Amino acid sequence: MKKLLKIIVFIVGFVLAAVLLLHLLGYDYLLRGIQVTYLQGHKTAYIDDYPEFENRKIAASNEPQSWPEHKNYNKVEATEKLEELNEELGTAAFLIIKNDSIWFEKYYQDYGPSSKTNSFSMAKSIVSALLGKAIMEGYIKSLSQPVADFFPQFDSSLKVGDLASMASGLNWKEDYYNPFGMTARTYFDDNIRELILNLKVVEKPGEEFKYLSGNIELLGMVIEKATGMSLSEYLSQSYWKTLGMKDDALWQLDSRKSGMEKAYCCIASNARDFARFGKLYKNYGKWNGKQVLDSAFVSKSIHPRFADSPQYGYGFWLSDYRDKEIFYMRGIRGQYVIVIPEDDLIIVRLGQDLIRKEEGAIHSPDFFMYIDETYKMLKSAGKNQS
Numbered sequence: 306m307k308k309l310l311k312i313i314v315f316i317v318g319f320v321l322a323a324v325l326l327l328h329l330l331g332y333d334y335l336l337r338g339i340q341v342t343y344l345q346g347h348k349t350a351y352i353d354d355y356p357e358f359e360n361r362k363i364a365a366s367n368e369p370q371s372w373p374e375h376k377n378y379n380k381v382e383a384t385e386k387l388e389e390l391n392e393e394l395g396t397a398a399f400l401i402i403k404n405d406s407i408w409f410e411k412y413y414q415d416y417g418p419s420s421k422t423n424s425f426s427m428a429k430s431i432v433s434a435l436l437g438k439a440i441m442e443g444y445i446k447s448l449s450q451p452v453a454d455f456f457p458q459f460d461s462s463l464k465v466g467d468l469a470s471m472a473s474g475l476n477w478k479e480d481y482y483n484p485f486g487m488t489a490r491t492y493f494d495d496n497i498r499e500l501i502l503n504l505k506v507v508e509k510p511g512e513e514f515k516y517l518s519g520n521i522e523l524l525g526m527v528i529e530k531a532t533g534m535s536l537s538e539y540l541s542q543s544y545w546k547t548l549g550m551k552d553d554a555l556w557q558l559d560s561r562k563s564g565m566e567k568a569y570c571c572i573a574s575n576a577r578d579f580a581r582f583g584k585l586y587k588n589y590g591k592w593n594g595k596q597v598l599d600s601a602f603v604s605k606s607i608h609p610r611f612a613d614s615p616q617y618g619y620g621f622w623l624s625d626y627r628d629k630e631i632f633y634m635r636g637i638r639g640q641y642v643i644v645i646p647e648d649d650l651i652i653v654r655l656g657q658d659l660i661r662k663e664e665g666a667i668h669s670p671d672f673f674m675y676i677d678e679t680y681k682m683l684k685s686a687g688k689n690q691s
Contacts, residue, residue, distance in 0.1 A: 370549025395657025425636030433620025477519030525568025
């Protein structure tokens with residue numbers, strides 16, 4: 306019994322010492338990370354993790370607009386390969402929207418049309434849309450307005466457009482697998498503002514593409530300061546209500562005390578509502594006949610800023626797969642809103658995981674597979690109708 310007691314005392318002492326050491330070194334956010342992930346049976350962030358954090362509501366429309374169902378709604382089954390892929394990667398929702406109508410829709414793992422899951426970095430596209438709205442409404446002068454107008458500690462050469470196009474030159478290190486890195490710290494820390502405002506411009510802004518989540522977090526702080534509203538409030542006012550979102554969404558915060566949205570990620574919503582951003586940009590900012598977002602801003606967003614980096618515009622990923630002009634939103638766990646304007650096509654996939662891309666690759670293999678299988682289904686529908 307005494308031996309057991311000594312072991313227990315040793316373990317408790319070791320844990321307390323480890324906690325104290327993490328606190329002294331400034332890594333106590335790791336304790337929150339362990340609680341949110343490992344103690345919930347996960348190794349990293351996951352699509353249902355939003356209840357583990359403080360959230361702010363993004364209020365839906367009082368007059369929700371339903372997606373119309375295509376005349377051939379769900380008349381074609383998913384291909385065998387698509388079904389295997391969805392099962393293997395833990396898909397929650399898969400939608401094909403053709404001619405602004407839902408052509409195919411299927412949910413997995415007890416998820417449904419109103420189920421909320423984490424957007425992860427698809428939120429970056431939405432924050433870029435908020436930037437466009439803030440410029441349109443006069444809160445921000447242009448893409449060329451200096452960030453220093455809002456936060457004087459930054460170099461005056463850094464423009465708000467550099468943040469949206471991932472060309473800031475900030476000393477942020479993008480690393481999803483280092484628990485001591487900036488990305489993990491921002492996800493679990495309780496004061497994002499302090500972390501972001503300690504960043505420095507170390508390379509000339511506006512020169513080249515370099516994907517940094519910190520860019521969008523700083524952009525979110527600029528929008529918050531320019532509008533005098535929280536990002537959630539401004540998003541609700543600008544898009545969630547205007548686009549007729551049926552369901553309230555939630556945006557993760559760093560903490561109740563700080564109350565800053567994780568702008569670079571973490572909007573909990575559903576496939577149908579995320580898809581509306583694809584439709585808005587496909588229609589160059591027009592919604593139900595009204596110009597909700599400036600068409601010139603949309604055009605700039607879905608075309609490359611830099612010739613050397615044709616994969617990115619302002620908040621949107623780009624591809625010429627199958628010789629088509631494609632733009633899309635994406636998240637780290639295989640969240641996609643893929644838009645192929647020439648075929649009036651939107652593909653939405655939400656889920657647990659994706660196929661990891663090889664080093665140096667721009668797009669994940671499943672991105673191409675979802676597109677290929679969708680076209681096979683559409684081709685099958687054509688044959689069945691002939």
